[in-house]
Amino acid sequence: MIVFNKYFKIVKQHLGTIIMFTAICVIVTIINTNYNTQDSFKSVENNIAIINHDNSKIVDNYIKYIDKGSNLIDIKDDKKEFQDALYSNKVDAIIIIPENFTKDLLDNKNPSVKIKKSNQSFSMITELQTNKYFNLINLYANSGMDEELIIENINKSLDKEVEVKIIGNNDLASKAKLYMFFSFTNYSFLAIFIFIIGTIMCIFNKETIVKRNTISSEGLKSIYRQLLLGHILLTLIIWLVYVIFSIILFKEMMFTMNGLLYIIGSLCFAITCTCLAYFIGTLIKKESIISGVQNVVSLGLSFISGSFVDRTLLDSSIVNFSKIFPSYWYIDVNYRLYDTSTYNMDALMPIFKDYIIILLFGILFIILSKLVVKFKRK
Amino acid sequence: MEKIIEVENLTKYYGKFKAVDDLNIYVEKGKIFGLLGPNGSGKSTTINCILSLLNYQDGKIKIFGEEMKPNSYNLKSKIGVVFQDVAVFEELSVYDNIDYFCGLYIKDKKIRKKYVEDAIKLTGLEDFIKFRPKQLSGGLLRRLNIACGIAHKPELIFLDEPTVAVDPQSRNNILEGIKKLNKDGATIVYTTHYMEEVEQLCNRIAILDKGKMIAVGTKEALKELILVGEKITVETDNLDKKIIKKLKEQKNIIEVKYEDNILNVTYEKGEENLEEMISFLKDNNVFYSKIFSELPTLNDVFLELTGKELRD
Ligand SMILES: Nc1ncnc2c1ncn2[C@@H]1O[C@H](COP(=O)(O)OP(=O)(O)O)[C@@H](O)[C@H]1O
Ligand SMILES: [Mg+2]
Numbered sequence: 001m002i003v004f005n006k007y008f009k010i011v012k013q014h015l016g017t018i019i020m021f022t023a024i025c026v027i028v029t030i031i032n033t034n035y036n037t038q039d040s041f042k043s044v045e046n047n048i049a050i051i052n053h054d055n056s057k058i059v060d061n062y063i064k065y066i067d068k069g070s071n072l073i074d075i076k077d078d079k080k081e082f083q084d085a086l087y088s089n090k091v092d093a094i095i096i097i098p099e100n101f102t103k104d105l106l107d108n109k110n111p112s113v114k115i116k117k118s119n120q121s122f123s124m125i126t127e128l129q130t131n132k133y134f135n136l137i138n139l140y141a142n143s144g145m146d147e148e149l150i151i152e153n154i155n156k157s158l159d160k161e162v163e164v165k166i167i168g169n170n171d172l173a174s175k176a177k178l179y180m181f182f183s184f185t186n187y188s189f190l191a192i193f194i195f196i197i198g199t200i201m202c203i204f205n206k207e208t209i210v211k212r213n214t215i216s217s218e219g220l221k222s223i224y225r226q227l228l229l230g231h232i233l234l235t236l237i238i239w240l241v242y243v244i245f246s247i248i249l250f251k252e253m254m255f256t257m258n259g260l261l262y263i264i265g266s267l268c269f270a271i272t273c274t275c276l277a278y279f280i281g282t283l284i285k286k287e288s289i290i291s292g293v294q295n296v297v298s299l300g301l302s303f304i305s306g307s308f309v310d311r312t313l314l315d316s317s318i319v320n321f322s323k324i325f326p327s328y329w330y331i332d333v334n335y336r337l338y339d340t341s342t343y344n345m346d347a348l349m350p351i352f353k354d355y356i357i358i359l360l361f362g363i364l365f366i367i368l369s370k371l372v373v374k375f376k377r378k
Numbered sequence: 379m380e381k382i383i384e385v386e387n388l389t390k391y392y393g394k395f396k397a398v399d400d401l402n403i404y405v406e407k408g409k410i411f412g413l414l415g416p417n418g419s420g421k422s423t424t425i426n427c428i429l430s431l432l433n434y435q436d437g438k439i440k441i442f443g444e445e446m447k448p449n450s451y452n453l454k455s456k457i458g459v460v461f462q463d464v465a466v467f468e469e470l471s472v473y474d475n476i477d478y479f480c481g482l483y484i485k486d487k488k489i490r491k492k493y494v495e496d497a498i499k500l501t502g503l504e505d506f507i508k509f510r511p512k513q514l515s516g517g518l519l520r521r522l523n524i525a526c527g528i529a530h531k532p533e534l535i536f537l538d539e540p541t542v543a544v545d546p547q548s549r550n551n552i553l554e555g556i557k558k559l560n561k562d563g564a565t566i567v568y569t570t571h572y573m574e575e576v577e578q579l580c581n582r583i584a585i586l587d588k589g590k591m592i593a594v595g596t597k598e599a600l601k602e603l604i605l606v607g608e609k610i611t612v613e614t615d616n617l618d619k620k621i622i623k624k625l626k627e628q629k630n631i632i633e634v635k636y637e638d639n640i641l642n643v644t645y646e647k648g649e650e651n652l653e654e655m656i657s658f659l660k661d662n663n664v665f666y667s668k669i670f671s672e673l674p675t676l677n678d679v680f681l682e683l684t685g686k687e688l689r690d
Contacts, residue, residue: 002481
């Protein structure tokens with residue numbers, strides 16, 4: 001296992017870079033945590049516009065509920081108008097309630113309201129309130145109550161919540177931070193894995209080293225198997241470090257269903273990043289261009305997939321384009337986790353589907369690598 | 379004598395370019411075999427063919443009586459190779475580099491530790507074991523490359539131009555190290571374009587030019603191949619043309635040159651001629667400041683066989 005043994009000695013030489021990216025991720029999360037204390041939630045009222053295509057008592061009641069904690073702003077129902085309002089910070093979020101929303105909700109069809117946000121951290125609160133409200137409705141509707149009764153009950157339980165609002169807000173804030181932390185791992189995983197695995201592959205693919213390994217009695221197959229083992233162990237170690245940081249930052253939140261699903265998502269993404277790094281490693285010959293490739297891929301994918309900027313702020317063609325990369329689906333998982341508070345089958349299925357899509361990308365990268373190697377041999 | 383390497387009719391093309399042309403050589407057990415030739419004469423190509431790292435168009439190659447295949451691990455374990463291009467890991471220390479390459483052959487940690495230490499001692503790298511390759515001078519880097527190639531104590535060692543661009547101290551260390559490896563029982567194939575090295579080191583020598591072997595044998599045998607023998611050089615001012623003419627009429631002399639107050643006389647091979655020359659100069663009242671004699675070198679052999687100097 002001499003190759004495996006020296007693999008980690010080589011990794012040790014690049015520990016600084018790994019620590020740097022991890023530190024960035026943790027620091028960004030901590031800064032955000034301190035910035036958005038509960039006070040700032042209380043003192044800042046969001047400017048919210050609601051575009052209502054569905055006239056029902058439940059929706060009217062919802063608007064009243066949102067009105068309590070935010071300033072309602074009137075804007076025209078027009079796409080261009082939305083974008084202008086968001087960019088000029090006239091509104092922090094626009095909530096669009098589709099036609100037949102209430103009917104679908106009561107029929108248990110899981111409809112959703114569209115939320116366009118400009119400022120992630122502030123408007124997240126509105127978003128979470130919205131989700132909570134409609135989740136509760138769903139719960140009551142399932143127990144067979146009619147519209148009137150639902151409204152009565154929901155107002156009661158939301159009134160009760162006012163008393164624990166500070167705690168509740170704090171909870172919401174942490175939830176948003178959790179989402180931020182894991183969304184940021186999209187960048188740090190891509191950066192770290194492309195850098196370290198790409199570098200190690202370049203080192204072992206150098207012509208002089210390959211020649212030297214070929215004439216040794218170890219056998220190339222065994223050497224590449226040991227390298228693979230190194231990649232796998234390295235991936236797990238780095239992922240585990242991030243899990244430990246998430247536990248330090250978010251404590252018991254990580255031991256809920258929600259936290260667990262975040263952790264599983266990050267593992268899937270870490271594996272796929274390793275596969276992508278492996279693919280890139282087969283394409284690159286020179287160690288010197290790795291950091292360039294690493295920056296382009298990690299920053300690029302993080303921007304277009306909504307890891308740095310909220311998706312609603314991005315042009316829809318960019319968002320659609322980003323679907324051909326695993327980052328889109330990873331951010332998708334994290335967003336769903338942030339968006340969901342009850343975990344029934346309906347909520348879990350799309351999350352699992354995203355996990356599988358992320359892992360399929362991993363398999364695709366491995367197949368592509370094999371093709372490249374075959375092509376190169378010819 | 380047991381033949382450890384046998385190469386018959388090896389021919390290798392790179393595209394349309396013939397890099398090795400119908401080469402026949404063998405290497406005997408326990409000997410140092412030299413492949414001498416200028417840059418581009420096909421030395422590295424020959425070694426890569428012997429090691430099955432390159433495909434060749436024609437010929438038969440056997441090492442230890444076998445044909446080398448990608449999975450001939452038993453065969454590979456008996457061979458050590460020091461390639462012309464340094465193959466080390468920039469990220470690993472001197473010690474770890476040697477340990478890595480030794481570890482490709484030797485699994486037992488205790489034995490390996492001893493072997494690595496032996497290789498460090500042989501190449502004189504004791505003071506540098508924690509250095510990274512980047513911190514080493516050219517000569518030390520070459521020595522590290524050698525240590526990595528021979529640490530597993532192979533029976534057969536290939537060294538491809540291990541002394542290119544190396545300071546004199548490292549060169550001596552390398553040559554002494556190779557002699558020691560040979561004394562300890564290793565068979566050695568040594569390529570170079572420095573004739574002094576093969577003269578000093580090798581039992582048998584093959585001279586290559588443009589992919590063709592133009593001569594093979596012991597250095598004495600190679601020198602027998604050519605017409606020229608001793609060369610005598612005399613430093614003397616204002617030599618009379620008559621004396622030069624007279625000198626040319628002496629027996630055994632092939633060529634007389636007089637330029638910039640230096641007289642060069644080339645003899646046919648055979649007896650020593652210095653005494654005769656001195657008495658000739660005395661008889662003709664020629665005063666000189668310096669006189670010395672040189673025996674033919676492999677460079678003369680190369681010059682006579684190819685019409686050009688060994689070194690470009
Ligand atoms: N990969 C290659 N492709 C094409 N030509 C090559 C290649 N390698 C070597 N050559 C040519 O083959 C000849 C012999 O090269 P080489 O064996 O490296 O010589 P030496 O080791 O004696 O300096 C040279 O003319 C060189 O240019
Ligand atoms: Mg060469």
